Amino acid sequence: MSQTRTVRTRQEMDQKYYETLVQLIRSQGYRELAAATVFAEALHLVPGLAFKKKVLQHVNEEMEHFEVCCELYRQIGAGDLEVVASAILSERNPIPRIESFLELGIAQFLYDRASAFQLREYENCSFDPYCRIVGKILEEEEGHESFGAEIMVEHGRDPAQRARMQEIFNKWLAVSLKSFGRPGTPGNRYAISVGLKTRDSAAVAQEYLDGLRTVMRLSGIVFPTREELKRLGVETSPDIDLRL
């Protein structure tokens, strides 16, 4: 299957392409559901009606993104993603709970951004129905303006909060980086060869990290080391650049 070929239906896919696609949509569905869940659970930490409504709208949009993933999953004959993603979230890969408003900001800044970032990779992928829904989701993700960044910068002004903030940052950076998947795997190479992805996970993750620096500097936050990330369960590429 060549990179330029456009695929529209299940009949046009061989088994490996199909399985890779199922895996991609499943991961995306999981991320959308995880984002909706973690932000919804944190609603009681959000001050003020206006802000609460904003968070709820965000939750609602993530739910809709999940819904379109479920539809696509069903369309290609992969089954019920609602059941599958819910099971992953409650058993295999639960998302950590948010315990403060600051943590909500950091999680939004890191996790939501990571999820939008990964989607951009599929904007021109070889499975045409996926490109279409990704385009629509991305438009909404752009509307998820980074209130997280504002919360971080605000809290970063207080040196007494920095250590705690760094700890929460490391935790959510690890969760976010894990969502990019392991770098350099045969699965990555295959997905690139059939046009489902354009780059290895390591390259996508690096670009994501590069985009965090401005807000990190303004908040007095640094990147954890590769070793720290490893302790938090993240496998990174040896060439990863974690300099500020």
Ligand SMILES: [Fe+2]
């Ligand atoms: Fe989303």
Ligand SMILES: [Fe+2]
């Ligand atoms: Fe989002």
